[in-house]
Each structure stands twice: as C-alpha cells, then as structure tokens.
Amino acid sequence: MTTPAPAAGKTYDLSFARWVRDNINGGDKLNLCMQCGACSGSCPIGVQMDYGPRKLFMMIRAGMKEEVLSANTQWNCTSCYRCVVRCPRGVPVTYILQDLAAKSAEFGYAKGPHENKNFAQSFWWSAATFGRTDERLVTMRYFFSLGLGEGFKRAMANLKVALGMVKTGRMHIGLPHMTKGRKGLKAILAKAREIEARH
Amino acid sequence: MTEKKTMTYYPGCSSQGSGKHLDESLRAVMPEVGIEMEDIEDWNCCGASIGHIGGGQLPNLALTGRNLAQARKRGTQDVITGCAACYLNTHGGNEKIKADVKKKAEVNEALAEAGMSYDGDLKVRHACEVLVNDVGVEAIEKRVTNPLKGLKVAGYVGCQTVRPFAGTEAGGDYDAYDDPTFLDDFTKACGAEAVPFKHKTSCCGGSVAVMSPDRTLHLMKAIVEEAAKQGADVISTPCPLCQTNVEMYQPLINEKFGTDYHIPVVFYSQLMAVAFGMDGEKDAALQRNTIRSEKLEGMAKKK
Numbered sequence: 369m370t371t372p373a374p375a376a377g378k379t380y381d382l383s384f385a386r387w388v389r390d391n392i393n394g395g396d397k398l399n400l401c402m403q404c405g406a407c408s409g410s411c412p413i414g415v416q417m418d419y420g421p422r423k424l425f426m427m428i429r430a431g432m433k434e435e436v437l438s439a440n441t442q443w444n445c446t447s448c449y450r451c452v453v454r455c456p457r458g459v460p461v462t463y464i465l466q467d468l469a470a471k472s473a474e475f476g477y478a479k480g481p482h483e484n485k486n487f488a489q490s491f492w493w494s495a496a497t498f499g500r501t502d503e504r505l506v507t508m509r510y511f512f513s514l515g516l517g518e519g520f521k522r523a524m525a526n527l528k529v530a531l532g533m534v535k536t537g538r539m540h541i542g543l544p545h546m547t548k549g550r551k552g553l554k555a556i557l558a559k560a561r562e563i564e565a566r567h
Numbered sequence: 568m569t570e571k572k573t574m575t576y577y578p579g580c581s582s583q584g585s586g587k588h589l590d591e592s593l594r595a596v597m598p599e600v601g602i603e604m605e606d607i608e609d610w611n612c613c614g615a616s617i618g619h620i621g622g623g624q625l626p627n628l629a630l631t632g633r634n635l636a637q638a639r640k641r642g643t644q645d646v647i648t649g650c651a652a653c654y655l656n657t658h659g660g661n662e663k664i665k666a667d668v669k670k671k672a673e674v675n676e677a678l679a680e681a682g683m684s685y686d687g688d689l690k691v692r693h694a695c696e697v698l699v700n701d702v703g704v705e706a707i708e709k710r711v712t713n714p715l716k717g718l719k720v721a722g723y724v725g726c727q728t729v730r731p732f733a734g735t736e737a738g739g740d741y742d743a744y745d746d747p748t749f750l751d752d753f754t755k756a757c758g759a760e761a762v763p764f765k766h767k768t769s770c771c772g773g774s775v776a777v778m779s780p781d782r783t784l785h786l787m788k789a790i791v792e793e794a795a796k797q798g799a800d801v802i803s804t805p806c807p808l809c810q811t812n813v814e815m816y817q818p819l820i821n822e823k824f825g826t827d828y829h830i831p832v833v834f835y836s837q838l839m840a841v842a843f844g845m846d847g848e849k850d851a852a853l854q855r856n857t858i859r860s861e862k863l864e865g866m867a868k869k870k
Contacts, residue, residue: 393619393624412769412770412772412783412786413770413772413775413782413783413786416782444775444782446726446770446772446773446774446775446776446783447616447726447727447773447774448726448727448730448770448773449726449727449730449731450726450730450744450768450770452730452731453730453731453734453744453745454744462731466616466619466620467619467624469620470619470620470623470624473620483778483779484617484620484775484778484779485620487617487774487777487778488617488618488620488621489620489621490621491615491617491618491621491774492617492618492620492621492622493621494612495611495612495614495618495621495622495630496621496622496626499611499612500580500583500611500612501580501581501584501612501615502580502584503580503581503584503585504584507777510778528818529815529818532815532857533584533585533815533857535857536854536855536856536857537587537854537855538584538585538586538587538588538811538855539584539585540583540584545580545583547609547610547611548609549609549611549681551681552633552680552681552682552683553611553633553681555680555681556629556632556633556677556678556680556681556683557622557626557629557630557677558680559629559676559677559679559680560623560625560626560628560629560673560674560677561622561623561625561626563625563673563676563677564623564624564625564626
C-alpha cells in the first residue's frame, strides 16, 4: 500500500486542521500530538487500518482532507480507549476517531453498503424508535441493509448463535422491550438534533 | 463495609437480552454485600460507542441526560451500573454535563421538550468500583459460604470497564488501566484460583466483532488461547459485550483457526452468587451461558 503524501513543494494547508479543531469532538487537543505513535502501537487492530491514528493525525495537519475522511481508520476503531489512557500528551484519540467516523458518514464518504455505518444506523433506529437496543432487530436490520442476498447469508450464518441465545433466554420472542416515555424521548432527540444543526 | 447503601440502578439494554445473566446475578449479590439497588424508572439506551454516528453527538448525549433526569427522581443517591458501555457513556456524559456549561444548557433545552431537567448533581459509578471502594474485597470474602475451591479462573477485564475512567478521581480511582487487579481479587475472595492472564485488558473487538466478526476473530482467539494455555476452567469478565463475544464466537474461532476451544465465559457476579451459596439458576443464572461449566455448576447450591 502506498501512503498518500502532500504534493512536493506544496506548503502545508492548515484549513482542514483548523476545521477539525473547531468541529470534531476532541479536535481542539489535536495540536498537542507530538507524533510519538503510542496510539498506533497500542491499537488492537491498528495493522488493519489504512493508517494508524498517529499517521492520520499528521495527514490532518498536512491538509489531506479527502484521504482522511475516506480512510477506514476511524471505522476500525473498536473504542477500547487504550490510546486515550496511554497518550502522553492527553489527546483524546478514540473520541476524535469516533467523531471523524460520524462526520465521514455525514459528508458522504462512507458510500454504499458500509458495515460500520449501516450497523450504527440500525443501532440508532432501535434506540430512537423503542428507547432501547433490541439486539435481534438491530442485527437483522443491519444484515439486510447490506443487501437482500447478504442479509440472508448472514442471517443463516448466525442461526446457530441465535438459537443458542433463544435457548438460554438471552434472546426473547415477541415485541421489543420499550421505554414507556417514547413520545417524550422522541421530542428530546428531535430538539437535540435541531440544536446541533444551529452550530 | 460499614453501612448499607441504596443506589439507583441502570440495567441497560443488554440486561434484557444477551447480558441477562449479568443483571440477574448482580441483583442477587449486591444486596448481600450491603448495596440495595432501585431501578431508574423507565430508562432508555445509553447510545453505546456508536450512537453518535446514527444520531449525532448532542442527541446521543441527550440519551444520558434523560436517564439521569429519571435517576434524579430518586434523589441524589449514586447511580450504579454493571455494563461497561452504559458506564462509559453515562459516567462520561455526566462528567461532560458537569464540566461544560454550554452542553448542559443544550441538553436541558432538549430535555425540556419532555418536561425534564438535569442539573448534573449525580455521581455515576461502575458496580466493580463500588465493590472495591464501598464494599471492600474483605467484606466480599466474609460473605462467602461456599468457596470455589479448585476452580481456575482467567480474569478478563476487557476495555471500557477500566478505560478511560478507572484511574481518574471522578471514576473512583480504583485500579490501573493495563494491569488491574480487582477482578483477580474478586476471584480469590470467592475462594477460586486466579491464573496468570496476560490478556486481561485486551480488546475483544467490541461492536466491530458484532457487525463483522472476521475483522476481530483473531483478537478473541488470542484471549481464549491464553486462558486455555493457563489451564483456566472458566473466563470471568465484568463486561456483557466481552462475555457474549468471547462465548458465542468460539465455534467460529474453531472453524477459522482449526482449534477446539470450549471455555465457559462467566460474569464475576455469577461466581460470587455461587460462592455466596445462592441458587445456581435463580441467582447465579448459570443456565444462561451457552457454554456451560460443569465444574462451576457442580459447586452451585440448588434450592
């Protein structure tokens, strides 16, 4: 894999770094990064990322907006927070990656059937609709969001696991468990979205 | 443990699904060591690690705002949860609301839509931290009537129970991030043997393991492999997602790597229920594990 680099002779464009500072949760701490690599070295699946967090942060500084927002780095973060507790400069790495993932999706960089994006959307659908996560419905909605064929394939592959959960009473049959105050919850969430859009 | 305490309990969504046995065993053992738990009335999802992607940062924080507004109806007693993700979100969100005046105002503006408000005057705590700081390991040991003699336990702490808050003042400063000892202390207090386990805070893959097991099977394999190597009868964990992932994916691990692992993964609270001489089904919920431990079940009392 070749690593994208800024064009030779090009001066650093800080506009993307400034955008990250002002718009990404924890982005205001990014300027503390001294490129030591404790984050990438601590990451459980850093080797599966296009770039580890250390490199991604340098790319932000180099103004490589397209490469950063289309990277799989932020989507592979498992939220283990090892980088957060190990960063000697107190950079909230996990939080930054989590918000970069959200913004990548918002700006259309996670195109088509996208495992993480689709799973997150299925998850939120359940939380916002029922007030709770229904593991059965989130999983099925996610499987079929990847396409009808893929949905059946995954559903079949997980049949045995599901049956084991039903047998042990860890997956119930029937209506989802729900928060009674769903109407109020929906109003709260709608208002929160409206407030966020003001920013 | 000097006095009885009552706390407001946040069970979280997994308590009604994959993590039912954590909820059931916690409800059984906590009062035995002096912690009474009253549920948050009509609680909702915490948003876990991915709520902000589908919903946005502020709506995700509002989920915590609503839960804490509901919790506050029970007064200012501490909020307690056994789920790693619920703790991370609810404690983290609570601290954010406390520290950031603007966020607090925004959350309250949203809560007002349902006639609710939250001032930021609660403390959100993890059940393990409460067991260490308020109950004390000695008091747990004292309550044990049925020591789990000869049971070898690999203590698998996982990530979000300790990271990023276990070593912070607001998080109760009860243990280390990379080499925490509390889980092994619980094991020993129960009369079992804590085997050396180098993967105690390794990641199982979390929600990535749920949506895409192929990307993280090797992480779970390393955990199970090390437990087997150390001769563990069971893996003990505080985290509902770790428990489910490491348990339910063992057949897939075996398929992919040509191994033959079949190690039960239980909650520390299930071990405690058995060691407290409580009922193996009703209190320890051992029948809810898809990989059963004959050894542990043999030790459990039947009432």
